[in-house]
Amino acid sequence: MIEIKELKKSFGSLEVLKGINLTIPKGQATGIVGPNGAGKTTLIKTILGLVKPDSGTIRVNETKLNGNWQYRRDIGYMPQVARYPENMRVHELLEFIKGLRNQPAVYEEELIDQLNLGQELQKQLRTLSGGNRQKVGATLAMMFNPNILFFDEPTAGLDPKSSQKFKERVKVEKENGKTVIITSHIMSELEQLVDHVIFILDGNIRYYGSTKNLLAESNEERLEGAIASMMEVA
Amino acid sequence: MNSLLLHIAKNEWKSLLRGKWVVGYGLIFLLLTDSLLRFGGGGPEALLSLSNVMLLFIPLVGMIYGILYIYQSREFIELLLTQPIDRKVLFWGLFVGISTPLMLAFVVGSLLPLAWHSILMTAAAPSAMVLGLGAVLTMIFVSLGFLFGLAFYDDRIKGFGFTIVVWLFLAILYDGLVLMLVFTFGQYPLERFVIAVSMLNPIDLARIMVMLEFDVSALMGYTGAVFNRFFGSSLGIITASGMLTIWLAIPTWIGLRVFKKKDF
Amino acid sequence: MKTFGTMKFFIHISLLLFGLLVIAESAAAQITVRPEGPVTSIQVGIDQAAAGDTVVVHAGTYQENNIEITKPLVLMGIDRPLIDGDNEGTILVIRADSITVQGFDFRNTGRSYIRDYTAILIDQASDFIVEDNHLYNVFFGIYLAETNRGIVRNNRIESYDRREASSGNGIHLWYVKNPEIIGNHVEGMRDGIYLEFVEDARINGNISSKNNRYGLHYMFSNGGTYYDNTFRKNGAGVAVMYSENVDMKNNLFENNWGASSYGLLLKDMRQSNIEGNRFYRNTVAIYSESSTNIQIKNNHIEQNGWAINIKSSSARNYFTKNNFIENSFDVRTDSPRNNNVFEGNYWSNYEGYDLDRDGIGDVPYRPVSLFSVIIEKQPESLILMRSMFIRLLDTAERIMPVLTPKTLYDEQPKMHRIP
Numbered sequence: 067m068i069e070i071k072e073l074k075k076s077f078g079s080l081e082v083l084k085g086i087n088l089t090i091p092k093g094q095a096t097g098i099v100g101p102n103g104a105g106k107t108t109l110i111k112t113i114l115g116l117v118k119p120d121s122g123t124i125r126v127n128e129t130k131l132n133g134n135w136q137y138r139r140d141i142g143y144m145p146q147v148a149r150y151p152e153n154m155r156v157h158e159l160l161e162f163i164k165g166l167r168n169q170p171a172v173y174e175e176e177l178i179d180q181l182n183l184g185q186e187l188q189k190q191l192r193t194l195s196g197g198n199r200q201k202v203g204a205t206l207a208m209m210f211n212p213n214i215l216f217f218d219e220p221t222a223g224l225d226p227k228s229s230q231k232f233k234e235r236v237k238v239e240k241e242n243g244k245t246v247i248i249t250s251h252i253m254s255e256l257e258q259l260v261d262h263v264i265f266i267l268d269g270n271i272r273y274y275g276s277t278k279n280l281l282a283e284s285n286e287e288r289l290e291g292a293i294a295s296m297m298e299v300a
Numbered sequence: 301m302n303s304l305l306l307h308i309a310k311n312e313w314k315s316l317l318r319g320k321w322v323v324g325y326g327l328i329f330l331l332l333t334d335s336l337l338r339f340g341g342g343g344p345e346a347l348l349s350l351s352n353v354m355l356l357f358i359p360l361v362g363m364i365y366g367i368l369y370i371y372q373s374r375e376f377i378e379l380l381l382t383q384p385i386d387r388k389v390l391f392w393g394l395f396v397g398i399s400t401p402l403m404l405a406f407v408v409g410s411l412l413p414l415a416w417h418s419i420l421m422t423a424a425a426p427s428a429m430v431l432g433l434g435a436v437l438t439m440i441f442v443s444l445g446f447l448f449g450l451a452f453y454d455d456r457i458k459g460f461g462f463t464i465v466v467w468l469f470l471a472i473l474y475d476g477l478v479l480m481l482v483f484t485f486g487q488y489p490l491e492r493f494v495i496a497v498s499m500l501n502p503i504d505l506a507r508i509m510v511m512l513e514f515d516v517s518a519l520m521g522y523t524g525a526v527f528n529r530f531f532g533s534s535l536g537i538i539t540a541s542g543m544l545t546i547w548l549a550i551p552t553w554i555g556l557r558v559f560k561k562k563d564f
Numbered sequence: 565m566k567t568f569g570t571m572k573f574f575i576h577i578s579l580l581l582f583g584l585l586v587i588a589e590s591a592a593a594q595i596t597v598r599p600e601g602p603v604t605s606i607q608v609g610i611d612q613a614a615a616g617d618t619v620v621v622h623a624g625t626y627q628e629n630n631i632e633i634t635k636p637l638v639l640m641g642i643d644r645p646l647i648d649g650d651n652e653g654t655i656l657v658i659r660a661d662s663i664t665v666q667g668f669d670f671r672n673t674g675r676s677y678i679r680d681y682t683a684i685l686i687d688q689a690s691d692f693i694v695e696d697n698h699l700y701n702v703f704f705g706i707y708l709a710e711t712n713r714g715i716v717r718n719n720r721i722e723s724y725d726r727r728e729a730s731s732g733n734g735i736h737l738w739y740v741k742n743p744e745i746i747g748n749h750v751e752g753m754r755d756g757i758y759l760e761f762v763e764d765a766r767i768n769g770n771i772s773s774k775n776n777r778y779g780l781h782y783m784f785s786n787g788g789t790y791y792d793n794t795f796r797k798n799g800a801g802v803a804v805m806y807s808e809n810v811d812m813k814n815n816l817f818e819n820n821w822g823a824s825s826y827g828l829l830l831k832d833m834r835q836s837n838i839e840g841n842r843f844y845r846n847t848v849a850i851y852s853e854s855s856t857n858i859q860i861k862n863n864h865i866e867q868n869g870w871a872i873n874i875k876s877s878s879a880r881n882y883f884t885k886n887n888f889i890e891n892s893f894d895v896r897t898d899s900p901r902n903n904n905v906f907e908g909n910y911w912s913n914y915e916g917y918d919l920d921r922d923g924i925g926d927v928p929y930r931p932v933s934l935f936s937v938i939i940e941k942q943p944e945s946l947i948l949m950r951s952m953f954i955r956l957l958d959t960a961e962r963i964m965p966v967l968t969p970k971t972l973y974d975e976q977p978k979m980h981r982i983p
Contacts, residue, residue, distance in 0.1 A: 077563070114382045117563040133560070138384035145382075149375040153318040154311075165307045166383050206379075344867055344890045345912050348950075356952055475953035479938075482945045490944040498947050511949055517821055517845045518869025518892035519946065527946070528823070 067092045068113060068214070068245070073122035075108055082108045084269035086122070090262075092213070095236075095246040097256040097277075099293055100266035106249050109266065110216055114143055126214065139169065142207035146218040148199040152192035156183065156202055159191065160209075169210045177205040180235055181228065196223035204232060214245045221255055233258060253290035263289070265296055272296060304385060308393025309400070316401045325361070325402065329409030334417075343419040344514065347430050350410060351510045354434045356471060359441045359503055362402065363463045366445020369398050371456050378564050391559045395552065399442040403435045410434065429513045433506045433544075440502050440548050447555040450562060474501050491526035499540070502547040509540050592616045599624035606647065607631045610639070621645045621668070629674075631656045633663050641667030644698070649673045649683070655702075658686040664693040673702045675730060682707040682732065683721075686714060694719065704732035705753060712741045716748060724752040731776055733758040737765065737785075745770060755781040756798065759788070768792050778803045779820075782810065790815065801826035801846060808834040818844040827868065830855040830878075837861070843868055849891070852878045861885055862982065870896050872931075879903035885982050888912060892949065894931035895972065896940070902972035906931065910978040915959070918979045929977040932968045934961035 073086040082105045090096055098106050111117040113124060115131060115138065123130060129137040150159055164171050178184055181201040186194060194202070200223045207215060217236070221229040236259055240246055250256050256263070263280055265273040273280060273296060277289060286292040316322050332353060336346040370377070380390055410431060414420045420427050445463065452459030478497055482490060498504040511519065512531060519531040530536045595617060597609040606626050609619045615635040623643035630653050633639065646669040649655040653674045656665065670683040682704035686692055690712035698720045699705045705721035708714060721734040734750030735757045737743055745767045750756040756772030756779045759765055765788035772779035772795050779795035782788070782804040789811040795802050801820035804810060810833070817827035827846035828838070833855040842864045843849035849868040850860065854877040863886045865871045871891040874881070876899030883905065888894050889912045908924075916925035935954050939946050948954050961968055 111564070116378060116381050118561065133387075135384050135386050138382065141382070141384075143379075143382040145375065145379055147375055148379075150379075151311075151315045151373065151376055154315050158311075158314070162307075162311045163383065166304065166380070166385055348890055352950070352955075355950075472952045472956070475948050475951040479945055479948060479953065482942050486942050486944075494944045494947050504951070507950055508947070514867065514890065515869065515892040515949060517819075517847050517867065518949075527944075 067125075067127055068247075069123075069125040070113075071123045073109075073112065073124065074120045075112060075117060076120060082269050083112070083119075086269075086271060088264065088271060088274065090245060090247065092245055093240075093243045094262055095240045095260040096248070096262045096264060097260035098247065098249045098264045098266065099251075099253070099256065100272075101297065104266045105269045106266055107218070110218065110247070110249065114138070114141065114216065139167070140212050141214045141216065142210060142212040143216045144200075144203045144207035144218060144220055146222065148196075148203040150191040150199070150202070152190065154191050155188055156191060156194070157187040159202065160187075160205070163206055167210055171209045172211045174205070174209045177209055177235070180231055181205060182231075197225055197228055200224055201228060201232075204235075208235070208239065213243070215239060215247065217246070217248045217250075219250055220248065221250070221252065229255075253288065253293060257289045263293075265293065267297070304389050305393045305396065308380075308390060309397035312394065312397025313401055316398065322401045322405050326405030326409035329406055330412055333410045334413035337413055337417040337419065343417075343423040344426065346417075346419070347423065347426050348510075348514055351430045351433070354406075354430065354437065355503055355507055355510070358406065358434055358437045359471060360467045362399075362438050362441025363445035363448065363467060364460075365402055366398070366442040366447075367449040367452075367459050367463055368445075369394075370446060370449025370453070371459070374453075374564075381564055387560050388556065391556050395443065395446060395555070399439050402442060403438040406434045406438055407431050426513050429509065433509055436544055436548060437502065437506055440544075440551065443548070443552040443555055447551050447558065450555060450558045453562070453564075470501050470503050474504065478504075491530075495526070495530055499543045502544065505540050505544050505547065509537065509544075512536050512540070592618070595619045596622065597626075598622035599626075606639075610637070613637050629653045629655050632659060633657070634659045636660055636662035638664040639666070639668075640664070641669075641697075644669050646671060649702075651675070653679075654681050654683075654685050656684045658684070658689050658692055661689050662691045663689065664695070665697065666693070666695045668697045670697060670699045671701055673704070675703045677730075680704050680707060680732060680736070682736070685709070686711050690714065693717065699723070702732070704736055705734040705750065706736070708735075708737045708740045708743060710739045711737075711743065713743075714740075715744045715746065717744070718747045719749075721748065721750045722752055733781075734772070734775070737762045740765070742766075744768075750775065752776075755779075756795070757781070759783060759785045761785065762788065764788055765790070770794075771796070773797050775799060779817075780804075782807055786810070789813070794818075795820065795827075797821075798825075800824060801829060801848075803829040803831070804833055804836075805829075805831040806833075808836065810836040812836065812838045812841060814840045816842045816844070817846055817849070818842075820846045822847060826851045826873075829853075830858065833858060838863060842866070843871070848873045850874075852881065854878060856880050858882070859884075863887070864889070866890060869893065870936075872896070874904060875899075876901065876903065881905070882907070884908050885978075886910070887981050888931070889981075893933060893936045896936050897932060897969060897972065898940075900969050902969050904972075906972065906974040908976045908978060909974055910981050911974065914977045914979075915962075916977065923979050925977040925979055928973040928975045930962050930965060930968060930973045932972055933958045934968055937967050 068090040070086050070088040073083050075083040100106050108117055112119050126137045127140050183201055186198050221232060224232060236246060248259055262276050264271055280292050284292040284295050333350055336349050414427050448459050448463055498508060595609045595613045597603045597606055603609045606621055606628055610633055613619050618638040618640060621641050623645050625646045625648055627648050627650055629649040644667060647655055649672045651672045651674055655670050655673055673683055674681040683699045683702040684694055685707045688710045692714040694706055695717045700722055702723050706716055716735060731754040733755040734753040735745055737759045740762045742764050745757060747769045749771045751774050753775050754777050756775040758781045760783045762785040767790035770793045775798045777799050779798035780802045784806045786807055787809045791813045794816045797819045820827055825847045827843040827849040830852040831854060835857050838860045840862050845867050847869045849865045849871045851873045853875045856879050858881045860883045865886055866889040868891045870893045871888050873896045881904045884907050886909045888909060894911060894913060911929050914925055914929045916927040918925055934957050
């Protein structure tokens with residue numbers, strides 16, 4: 067459960083978030099969409115604690131954010147660009163993060179198996195392909211079984227087969243009652259994974275509702291068309 | 301908290317050791333010190349040459365190293381920030397993790413030749429002084445580099461440019477300005493002022509401590525009472541070490557503040 | 565035959581006479597002084613002795629002063645008897661030739677601003693030996709006045725009165741010929757060893773340290789030598805003045821610190837040698853004023869503030885084959901002209917090269933740095949010593965001398981230390 071009230075953030079004179087109000091209930095899979103520079107990344111970074119808001123409040127699982135860090139025990143985050151210390155080996159990275167979180171890595175082996183990372187474990191991260199790095203990122207996000215998951219453009223570097231496997235895994239997480247939040251430019255992908263959409267434009271939420279409703283309201287068959295028509299209106 | 305800090309630091313140590321260039325940096329000092337001792341004559345000569353190199357290059361290398369680390373590890377730092385750990389712990393873990401290997405590379409690299417040319421035994425105090433100063437300077441300037449990296453997080457050109465300018469200023473220009481001041485206000489009693497001004501620059505501070513070790517006999521020849529008191533007693537060493545500690549604390553503290561408040 | 569017999573007779577007679585003499589000699593009496601008597605006073609013992617006798621003094625404390633010896637004899641302490649002068653006057657005065665004083669402790673002379681009270685005074689005597697005595701808390705230690713051919717050997721003189729005016733000299737020589745001052749240890753006096761109007765002194769193997777003024781003070785004394793001495797932590801180092809033909813070899817001058825402190829101060833000296841000495845950590849290793857024709861050779865001058873401070877009144881002095889190692893400043897002078905020669909020294913601050921590999925640098929070394937000129941003008945700039953900025957200035961000046969003496973340079977700087 068994530069509750070956001072009147073969240074504002076500016077970088078210098080640039081207002082990025084202009085008063086966001088948002089509640090994402092537990093167990094909901096939500097896609098965040100919007101054009102580049104609309105404030106998607108800032109919104110996610112604010113929830114993750116990477117960016118400090120100017121005003122407004124954020125609650126994650128009833129914990130109000132104020133520079134604290136304990137609430138992130140419940141969050142798994144898969145970044146868009148996965149770059150790690152180059153000469154570190156994959157298994158060392160996993161060990162390192164395990165040491166940091168001090169939580170049981172319940173799904174570690176399962177994920178390695180599912181995402182086919184077994185042969186990569188002994189390799190140095192710089193020798194990994196972009197896709198494999200993404201998979202490492204996905205493993206890090208999900209292996210501690212957190213109940214909120216953030217995926218930032220998760221399938222951007224994945225080959226179709228891996229992409230398919232990843233999506234299956236996300237569906238399972240969803241079914242297990244996890245709160246899943248995904249940003250993506252690939253609408254077809256979002257369609258498969260989420261049942262709610264947040265559309266952000268110029269630092270404001272223009273639409274927040276179920277994908278079904280959105281499609282019905284906009285008379286479109288596909289999410290892509292619905293979003294495109296919203297952008298035109300704007 | 302401490303075990304977590306150590307966990308982060310250890311991870312940096314491991315990857316820095318594998319990165320080889322910290323080892324290379326240590327080797328440079330090893331070769332330098334060894335050849336200074338081999339071809340440059342006895343202990344004090346070599347130690348003075350070593351301290352000259354140290355005073356000039358450790359600040360530059362330390363700052364570049366600190367800022368480069370921030371720039372190269374942005375995504376990794378951001379990933380770590382999304383983990384359930386305190387920013388303060390992360391900052392200390394990273395700072396300790398990256399500054400200590402560079403410091404050790406210098407200390408070990410210079411220490412070994414000093415040991416096998418048996419200077420350590422014959423000139424223990426000056427050796428310890430030079431090595432200790434190099435170590436402290438490393439920490440100070442890595443911490444400054446860290447700070448600049450955080451301050452110019454999104455503009456590398458500016459960050460590097462600023463670093464070079466700061467180095468030029470502290471290593472060379474500052475003393476030119478002091479000399480100018482001395483000649484401009486030569487008719488006034490300047491000793492106290494000159495000592496105070498020199499204490500504001502960490503490179504000058506370290507240099508003054510080297511002076512106190514190697515040039516006391518000359519400094520005693522100076523007739524000014526303030527200088528004599530400062531250089532002739534332990535007052536000089538104590539004041540200078542105190543100031544160096546402050547110099548180590550302030551950039552690190554500011555770095556921590558910036559790190560805690562920063563939007564990544 | 566007869567002549568032979570007469571000869572034999574004479575030989576017999578002379579043997580007999582000689583034998584008698586030997587008996588007389590060995591019969592020279594030995595007088596014993598000891599606290600439990602019968603003779604309890606050293607002066608009484610001396611008075612009882614005849615010329616050539618030995619006065620043996622056993623361990624104990626003797627409260628006596630102004631003891632006088634006026635005939636040749638040996639005054640010998642057994643197990644270091646102590647003569648306590650009770651802070652009054654002089655303790656022992658030697659006023660005859662061929663006297664030996666050996667194995668005593670002396671303590672507590674008088675102190676005066678008018679009289680030179682001393683532990684052992686040798687007054688107008690010759691061929692004396694003062695040996696193996698320990699002197700504590702004395703005004704003057706051993707005082708030689710108008711003596712000839714005496715030996716002062718292996719004595720130890722210590723006194724700690726920090727005021728220069730109220731302390732006297734350790735070994736004081738005044739109008740003395742051919743003295744030998746050997747292996748003594750003098751500490752905490754005004755001057756450790758003081759010479760005035762002394763001819764052909766031999767001062768070897770002494771240690772003179774922590775004296776309030778000079779470790780050795782040489783005035784108007786020609787033709788002496790001093791070898792193998794150590795001068796350490798003296799208030800103003802060693803001063804050699806108004807003398808000629810003095811040989812100074814293999815001495816150690818170290819840790820003489822202070823605003824007006826020198827390893828070796830030369831003033832109005834002529835025709836002398838300074839050779840094989842080691843100067844270590846003095847404020848100024850060698851200071852020279854109005855001195856001429858001094859050979860300064862094969863010295864090791866290391867980690868001093870200034871290696872050489874030579875005033876322009878000094879001329880024709882010759883510095884060669886010296887090692888100048890990590891001195892804060894090599895040479896300081898007060899004139900843009902140079903009347904002295906620097907040739908073939910090793911300078912650790914030399915940054916030149918040796919392309920033809922003959923061991924001699926291919927460019928001359930200029931030992932007067934711009935920085936030394938700068939601090940002469942503005943002493944506060946001393947704080948900038950060894951800074952990069954100053955090093956750049958110095959290097960520029962060495963390439964193109966503007967403010968430093970153009971003719972003061974070593975044209976044959978050695979690339980390596982001279983052994």
